[in-house]
Amino acid sequence: MTDREFWEGKYKNKETGWDRGDASPALLDWLKELNPCRILVPGCGRGHEVIELARRGFDVTAVDIATPAIKHMQAMLEKEGLTATLIHGDLFDLELEPFDAIYEQTCLCALQPGQWSDYEQWLHNHLKPGGQLLALFMQTGVTGGPPFHCDLSEMKPLFDASRWQWPDNGNEVPHPSGRHELAHLLRRI
Secondary structure (H helix, E strand, O other): OOHHHHHHHHHHOOOOOOOOOOOOHHHHHHOOOOOOOEEEEEOOOOOHHHHHHHHOOOEEEEEEOOHHHHHHHHHHHHHHOOOOEEEEOOHHHOOOOOEEEEEEOOHHHHOOHHHHHHHHHHHHHOEEEEEEEEEEEEEOOOOOOOOOOOOHHHHHHHOOOOOEEOOOOOEEEEOOOOOEEEEEEEEEO
8 A cells, every 4th residue: 555545545534533623723823923935834634724824825835645635625725715836746756946934743743753854854955944844743652653653852863953943942732632742843954
């Protein structure tokens, strides 16, 4: 089974426990400080955050591997008269111009941990120097996944201080699934 088949199966079988049904509170907090800019949402799912960003005038590019997610988001954008660039595909196959900001909520925890280093490199390459990465690190407290537990003791070396500036503190964000995420606003060095 390919990654695409796996994720499309999740949507077809309504196994989308990661979907909040609305934009994340962490994103809404971040938007109090972030001016509209060119922003990327990898692994965007049904795109609640994409819709919110488009409403606020951001130049949004959203990527997802699952056809049902892209179709749902396209319909929602059309319904609200909003625009965003939607890319249906594997993000590792994409080379895009660097963005001013990236919103990372569900992509990292959906990837196999063996792919995390490649993903960090991909994020670094697709974010302008000084650009902001709002990362929500899923806390499952269990082994296995997806979603995979993104322990900060693994995230800090992954997003190394020689390449990323970490804030002093992050925020805990409850998730409707009963889990929580740790929100950290990193800056690309």
